[in-house]
Amino acid sequence: MTPAERVSLQKEVVKGTPNENLLDPELAKELAIKHLYERASVARALHAAGMLLRRGLGRVTVDQAKAFAQHDKRFIRPDFAGKLVTTREVLEEEKAMIELASAGRGAYASLGNGSEWQCAEGISDEQARVVEHLLKSKDLVTSVRGPAGSGKTTMMKEAVKAIAALSGRNVIVAAPSSSAVGILKKDDFSKSDTVQRFMLDELLQEAARGQVLWVDEAGFLSASDMRWLVEFASKNDCRLILSGDTRQHHGVERGDALRVMETNGVVTQAALTEIFRQQIPALRAAVHDLSQGKSAEGFDKLDKFGAIQEIEDNAQRLSAIVRTHLAAVELKRTSLVVAPTHAECRAIAEAVRAELKKTGLLAETERVVTRLQNTGLTESQRRDPINYERGQVVEFHRLSKGGFKSGQQWEVLRREAGQVMIGRAGQERLLPLSSAAKFNLYEREKIEVAPGDRIRVSKNFQSAGRRFRNNELLTVTGIEDGKITVEAGEIISRGALHIDQGVCVTSHASQGKTVDQVIVSVPVRSFTHANDAQFYVSMSRARHAMYLFTDSKAALREAVCRPSERLSPWELLEGNRREKALVKEALQSPKRRLPIPTMELPTQERGLGYERG
Numbered sequence: 001m002t003p004a005e006r007v008s009l010q011k012e013v014v015k016g017t018p019n020e021n022l023l024d025p026e027l028a029k030e031l032a033i034k035h036l037y038e039r040a041s042v043a044r045a046l047h048a049a050g051m052l053l054r055r056g057l058g059r060v061t062v063d064q065a066k067a068f069a070q071h072d073k074r075f076i077r078p079d080f081a082g083k084l085v086t087t088r089e090v091l092e093e094e095k096a097m098i099e100l101a102s103a104g105r106g107a108y109a110s111l112g113n114g115s116e117w118q119c120a121e122g123i124s125d126e127q128a129r130v131v132e133h134l135l136k137s138k139d140l141v142t143s144v145r146g147p148a149g150s151g152k153t154t155m156m157k158e159a160v161k162a163i164a165a166l167s168g169r170n171v172i173v174a175a176p177s178s179s180a181v182g183i184l185k186k187d188d189f190s191k192s193d194t195v196q197r198f199m200l201d202e203l204l205q206e207a208a209r210g211q212v213l214w215v216d217e218a219g220f221l222s223a224s225d226m227r228w229l230v231e232f233a234s235k236n237d238c239r240l241i242l243s244g245d246t247r248q249h250h251g252v253e254r255g256d257a258l259r260v261m262e263t264n265g266v267v268t269q270a271a272l273t274e275i276f277r278q279q280i281p282a283l284r285a286a287v288h289d290l291s292q293g294k295s296a297e298g299f300d301k302l303d304k305f306g307a308i309q310e311i312e313d314n315a316q317r318l319s320a321i322v323r324t325h326l327a328a329v330e331l332k333r334t335s336l337v338v339a340p341t342h343a344e345c346r347a348i349a350e351a352v353r354a355e356l357k358k359t360g361l362l363a364e365t366e367r368v369v370t371r372l373q374n375t376g377l378t379e380s381q382r383r384d385p386i387n388y389e390r391g392q393v394v395e396f397h398r399l400s401k402g403g404f405k406s407g408q409q410w411e412v413l414r415r416e417a418g419q420v421m422i423g424r425a426g427q428e429r430l431l432p433l434s435s436a437a438k439f440n441l442y443e444r445e446k447i448e449v450a451p452g453d454r455i456r457v458s459k460n461f462q463s464a465g466r467r468f469r470n471n472e473l474l475t476v477t478g479i480e481d482g483k484i485t486v487e488a489g490e491i492i493s494r495g496a497l498h499i500d501q502g503v504c505v506t507s508h509a510s511q512g513k514t515v516d517q518v519i520v521s522v523p524v525r526s527f528t529h530a531n532d533a534q535f536y537v538s539m540s541r542a543r544h545a546m547y548l549f550t551d552s553k554a555a556l557r558e559a560v561c562r563p564s565e566r567l568s569p570w571e572l573l574e575g576n577r578r579e580k581a582l583v584k585e586a587l588q589s590p591k592r593r594l595p596i597p598t599m600e601l602p603t604q605e606r607g608l609g610y611e612r613g
Contacts, residue, residue: 111166156214199228308548318348321337372459400435520538
C-alpha cells in the first residue's frame with residue numbers, strides 16, 4: 001500500500017469521509033437477489049443475508065439482513081432445515097419447462113412418419129439405434145446423450161439426413177456457444193447458429209416454424225433458454241432435439257436444464273456409449289468410466305497406466321510439463337495443455353514460451369499488446385456503480401440507449417453521485433447502468449506476443465473480413481504495429497484485443513477439441529476448481545496420449561470425484577417431500593423409532609453445486 005492509502009484507512013479519516021454510493025435498501029435487496037440467482041438456482045440463506053449486507057452497506061443492519069433471508073416473500077424455502085432458498089421466479093422457470101415437455105410426450109406423429117430408414121455404411125449398430133430412436137419419437141422434446149469421442153457427429157449427420165428425407169421437414173441446427181457453432185460448421189453444418197442469435201432473430205424463427213430444431217451441446221443451456229426453446233417448439237409446431245453430455249461442463253447461467261429434464265423423466269433419451277476417440281484400449285476404458293460418472297474407477301485406471309504423475313516440487317513439475325509438450329511438438333503431433341485456473345495456465349505458458357525461445361521455435365522479437373480480461377461481474381453487479389474503477393473498459397455487445405453501438409469500447413473515467421462517467425475519443429457520456437445486460441466490463445492487461453506463439457480468442461469478434469470465435473486457438477505468423485497475422489487471417493487492433501495466451505487453456509475452453517496428446521496440470525492450489533466434469537473433459541480430449549501432473553495424487557483423487565452438478569429447485573422440493581414422508585412415518589409408527597432427519601444436504605451441495613464462495 002502507498003503511504004496515502006495507509007493514511008486513508010486511519011479511523012479519524014474514515015469517520016470524517018462522507019458516505020458515497022450507498023444504495024437504497026429496497027434496491028439493495030433487488031440487486032442481491034439478481035446476483036445470487038443469475039448463475040445458480042439455489043443458494044444458502046446465509047449467503048442471501050451476506051449479499052444484502054454487501055449491497056446495503058451502511059444502510060442495512062445484520063438483523064435486517066437475516067430477516068430478509070428468513071422472511072422475504074420473494075424467497076421459497078423448500079428444504080427441511082430451512083438452510084437453502086430459491087425464488088418463485090426460478091422455480092416457475094423450471095416448472096414451466098418440465099410441464100411443457102411432459103405435456104408433449106407422445107402428442108405428435110413420429111418424426112420418420114412410420115417409414116423405415118437404411119443407415120449408410122460406416123454407421124455403427126449403436127449409432128443406427130439412436131437414429132431409429134429419433135425417427136420413432138412422437139414427443140415434443142427428444143434427447144440424445146453423446147459422451148466425448150462417441151461419434152456423435154457421424155450419428156447426427158445421418159439422423160438429419162433421415163429426418164429430412166422421411167418427414168419432409170428441414171432440420172435447423174444450433175448450439176449455445178459460438179465455439180460449438182464453429183465446430184458444427186467444420187462438420188458440414190454450415191448454416192448452424194447460436195441459440196442466442198436464434199432467440200433474437202425473427203427471420204430464423206420464421207424459418208423454423210413447423211420444422212425440427214436440433215440443439216447440440218445442450219448441456220450448456222440455462223433453464224431460461226430451455227424454457228424459451230420448449231415454449232417456441234410447442235407454439236410453432238416445431239420438434240426439439242437436444243444432444244449433449246450432462247457430465248461435461250454446464251453453462252454459466254443458472255439451471256442445469258437438460259440434466260433436470262432427463263432426471264425428471266420428461267424426455268425420452270437415447271445414449272451413445274461406445275467411445276472411438278481414444279486409440280489405446282486402456283485409455284478408452286478409463287474415459288468410458290469417467291463418462292459414466294465413475295471418476296474414482298477412471299482415475300485408478302489412468303494411474304495404473306502411468307498417466308498420472310506426482311511431482312511435489314513446482315519448478316520440476318513445470319519442467320516436466322514443458323518437456324512433454326515440446327516432445328509432441330517436435331514430432332508434429334497436436335498437444336493441448338489444460339489447467340483448472342487461469343493463473344495456472346499463465347504459469348505454464350510462461351515456462352513453455354521460455355523454452356520455445358531457447359530452441360528457436362519462438363521468435364526472440366516480440367511485441368507487447370493490450371488485451372481485455374472480463375471482470376466476470378454478474379448483471380446485477382454491473383448495475384452497481386461501486387464496482388467501477390477508473391481505467392476499466394466498458395464494451396457494448398448490443399445497441400443500447402444513449403447512442404451506444406455494439407462493439408464500441410469506452411473507458412471508465414470516474415464515479416459521481418451514484419453514476420458512472422465513461423469516455424471515448426474525447427467524448428464523455430453517462431453509462432446506462434440499467435442496460436447492464438447489453439455491455440460487459442473489462443480490465444486491461446499486457447501480454448507479449450511473437451511469431452510462433454499460440455493465442456486464444458477470448459470473445460467473438462470480426463477483423464479484416466474474418467470472424468474469430470471464442471476459444472478458437474490460433475498460431476501467430478507475424479506481428480507489427482496494429483496488426484497480428486495468424487494462419488487464417490489478420491487481427492487488426494482498434495483498441496484492446498480479445499485474445500489471451502493459447503499455450504495452456506482451462507477445461508471449459510478445451511471442451512469440444514480433439515488432439516493427439518493432452519497434458520493436464522492440477523496442483524493442490526487449484527483443487528477448488530477441480531471436480532468430476534473438469535477431470536472428464538480435460539482427459540477425454542486426447543486420441544493417443546494422456547498425462548496428468550499433480551503434487552498430491554491422493555488429494556487429487558478425492559478432488560476429481562466431487563460432483564459438479566448444481567442443485568435445482570425442483571430437486572430440492574422433491575428432497576423435501578421425501579424428508580417429510582420419513583418424519584411422518586417416524587411420528588406415526590411408535591414401534592419404529594426412526595430418527596427425525598436433519599436435512600443432510602444433497603450430494604450436489606457437497607460439490608458446492610449451487611454456488612461457490
